[in-house]
Amino acid sequence: MAVSIVVNEKAFISDEKRNVVIDDISLEIKQGEFLTIIGPSGCGKSTLLKIIAGLDTDYMGKVHIENRRIVEPGINQGFIFQEHRLFPWLTVEQNIAADLNLRDSKVKQKVAEIIQIVRLDGYEKAYPSALSGGMSQRVAIARALIREPEVLLLDEPFGALDAFTRKHLQDVLLQIWQKKKITMILVTHDIDESIYLGTKLAILRSKPGALQKVMPIKLSFPRNRTDSSFQYLRQEVLKEFEKTKEVVYEQGSGI
Numbered sequence: 001m002a003v004s005i006v007v008n009e010k011a012f013i014s015d016e017k018r019n020v021v022i023d024d025i026s027l028e029i030k031q032g033e034f035l036t037i038i039g040p041s042g043c044g045k046s047t048l049l050k051i052i053a054g055l056d057t058d059y060m061g062k063v064h065i066e067n068r069r070i071v072e073p074g075i076n077q078g079f080i081f082q083e084h085r086l087f088p089w090l091t092v093e094q095n096i097a098a099d100l101n102l103r104d105s106k107v108k109q110k111v112a113e114i115i116q117i118v119r120l121d122g123y124e125k126a127y128p129s130a131l132s133g134g135m136s137q138r139v140a141i142a143r144a145l146i147r148e149p150e151v152l153l154l155d156e157p158f159g160a161l162d163a164f165t166r167k168h169l170q171d172v173l174l175q176i177w178q179k180k181k182i183t184m185i186l187v188t189h190d191i192d193e194s195i196y197l198g199t200k201l202a203i204l205r206s207k208p209g210a211l212q213k214v215m216p217i218k219l220s221f222p223r224n225r226t227d228s229s230f231q232y233l234r235q236e237v238l239k240e241f242e243k244t245k246e247v248v249y250e251q252g253s254g255i
């Protein structure tokens with residue numbers, strides 16, 4: 001599904017002061033596109049994602065998925081957070097099914113299929129306490145996928161994971177995107193991740209959050225982080241950051 005985002009202004013009131021955190025961001029994402037969003041800390045990335053998800057409706061502007069205006073959260077907008085937020089008292093398959101009935105054979109079959117996709121076979125009956133961070137995040141991805149969202153919104157989903165697990169899950173996510181053709185919108189701090197995954201990259205600046213640049217990423221899949229074309233794009237993105245005159249900080253190879 002295509003997504004149209006117009007946020008004219010988003011402000012928070014704190015200590016009786018009005019703090020404008022997003023000023024005039026418009027983005028068009030076509031069906032099946034993979035948009036990655038990067039920007040300095042505090043520029044409003046998570047706020048923007050919550051608006052797209054319908055979790056925050058107190059802003060000036062409008063978000064549409066196809067022709068439907070988003071005014072509340074719904075099953076069409078799957079959301080994956082940095083922390084997995086699994087229920088510790090439920091097994092992997094129960095977490096994935098959540099409010100669906102696992103005794104229903106169709107649900108059971110769907111859970112089994114999704115467990116295969118996220119490569120958690122053999123862990124159906126395990127509890128979250130027995131899972132690594134990467135495995136838990138795969139359960140969170142599976143839980144979002146079972147509702148067959150038209151758009152999947154991911155807020156730094158791999159930020160808390162080690163570099164090896166992060167790379168592995170990036171590939172898992174790409175396979176899901178290619179197989180299910182879901183429109184993806186992913187927020188990250190990691191420049192390499194934004195180029196590795198995205199077909200379009202939005203760079204935000206801060207105070208207030210606004211669009212610095214939108215760049216298409218035309219590299220073919222599978223991508224190679226060491227290719228000269230990949231490295232060239234990386235330099236272009238870094239140059240845009242310099243233009244925002246914001247502090248560029250390192251998180252692995254990120255910002």
Ligand SMILES: Nc1ncnc2c1ncn2[C@@H]1O[C@H](COP(=O)(O)OP(=O)(O)OP(=O)(O)O)[C@@H](O)[C@H]1O
Binds near residue numbers: 012039043045047
């Ligand atoms: N509920 C809230 N009340 C008041 N201010 C808020 C609230 N949520 C976010 N903000 C402010 O809005 C701005 C943008 O926050 P947001 O979390 O969207 O940024 P971000 O780009 O996702 O940051 P980071 O990269 O560090 O996660 C920040 O200045 C933040 O302090």
